[in-house]
Amino acid sequence: MTTVLQQSNTSVWSQFCNWVTSTNNRLYVGWFGVLMIPTLLAATTCFIIAFIAAPPVDIDGIREPVAGSLMYGNNIISGAVVPSSNAIGLHFYPIWEAASLDEWLYNGGPYQLVVFHFLIGVFAYMGREWELSYRLGMRPWICVAYSAPVAAASAVFLIYPIGQGSFSDGMPLGISGTFNFMFVFQAEHNILMHPFHMLGVAGVFGGSLFSAMHGSLVTSSLVRETTETESQNYGYKFGQEEETYNIVAAHGYFGRLIFQYASFNNSRSLHFFLGAWPVIGIWFTALGISTMAFNLNGFNFNQSI
Structure with missing residues (x-):
């Protein structure tokens, strides 16, 4: 009887483990x-x-x-x-x-x-x-x-x-508490003069700019699959193998708008850049707050309070 119960318990535990680690769950x-x-x-x-x-x-x-x-x-x-x-x-x-x-x-x-x-x-x-x-x-x-x-x-x-x-x-x-925290932090540490905060601003604002640029370029260079009276979204089928936009056209447009080497010609390196830029910026902001937490204010160009 004991052996049967142990086998039953093991079976239930195994089922639970399989359910927890299953990638087939919704x-x-x-x-x-x-x-x-x-x-x-x-x-x-x-x-x-x-x-x-x-x-x-x-x-x-x-x-x-x-x-x-x-x-x-x-x-x-x-x-x-x-x-x-x-x-x-x-x-x-x-x-x-x-x-x-x-x-x-x-x-x-x-x-x-x-x-x-x-x-x-x-x-x-x-x-x-x-x-x-x-x-x-x-x-x-x-x-x-x-x-x-x-x-x-x-x-x-x-x-x-x-x-x-x-x-x-x-x-x-x-909401108001968050802004109050920001005001007090600036008053006590002058974080706006900290280079790590500046990198964070560049990361967030730059990431927004690059996201808007990428989205608008892709949307403007979609491969036509629909008529003028249909939504362009109907031209894409989930899981399709072919590209849904013309990266050569987007590269050519942006390269002529600014200069050739300002435009990525590799989709993989482009998307790595889009992911890395804001992440690295926010990392630095977190580091800035974490150093000023211990009143190490001297990193901000001798503007410490």
């Missing part, structure tokens, strides 16, 4: 997904509840609570999940560390709950991207590209509070 789960799904669900649930109904938080630790939720007078623009209290500092502050739920809410406990689960979730999402690429025999560059926004989120939600000594210095989870 949505790939993966082992990273087993970690990602509950953490992102917890972060999202707590964020929504806190954004709507959380009581004011004593963010500065001076008994002057700041209201951030909709039920306490805010709107979608001004509302936020307020960072945990300066009285908590860098201490890990789960619900069971507080004397009561009211105390936990007053000290901004939901902020830590959301941020920690969110960061674990996005780290796991990045791992899940690698895992699915591995299962499908693809190259791993999708998760490498995703590491840029992950690095940026880690910088403002984790590295900066650690460097400053308190999670109260983390970025609030709201």
Whole structure:
């Protein structure tokens, strides 16, 4: 009887493993997904509840609570999940560390709950991207590209509070709170004069420019497959082998618009450039925030405050 039960349990576990790692599912789960799904669900649930109904938080630790939720007078623009209290500092502050739920809410406990689960979730999402690429025999560059926004989120939600000594210095989870974080960061560190921030601006704005240029060039050099009265989109069939646009025409146009060597003549190197430019720029911005987190302001052309 024991042997039969062990075989049955092994069989169920094997079925679960096969389901988790199967690429035939409508949505790939993966082992990273087993970690990602509950953490992102917890972060999202707590964020929504806190954004709507959380009581004011004593963010500065001076008994002057700041209201951030909709039920306490805010709107979608001004509302936020307020960072945990300066009285908590860098201490890990789960619900069971507080004397009561009211105390936990007053000290901004939901902020830590959301941020920690969110960061674990996005780290796991990045791992899940690698895992699915591995299962499908693809190259791993999708998760490498995703590491840029992950690095940026880690910088403002984790590295900066650690460097400053308190999670109260983390970025609030709201629209106005984000801009307030930016203003305070500039006032305290003068990050606009930091070369890493300048590289980030070049990466984001340059990436937008290159994306618009690429999209408009491709759209303008589509191979005609439809009549004037039909949408050009009907000229493409998913999975077709032939090119849907004329890269030679696009190369010739752009080469004459600026100069010959400003235009890529290799589709693979072009798309690598489109992916690498904004990613590298955002990496540098995350590095800039992470260095200034520890008040290393001297890198910004001696313009430190």
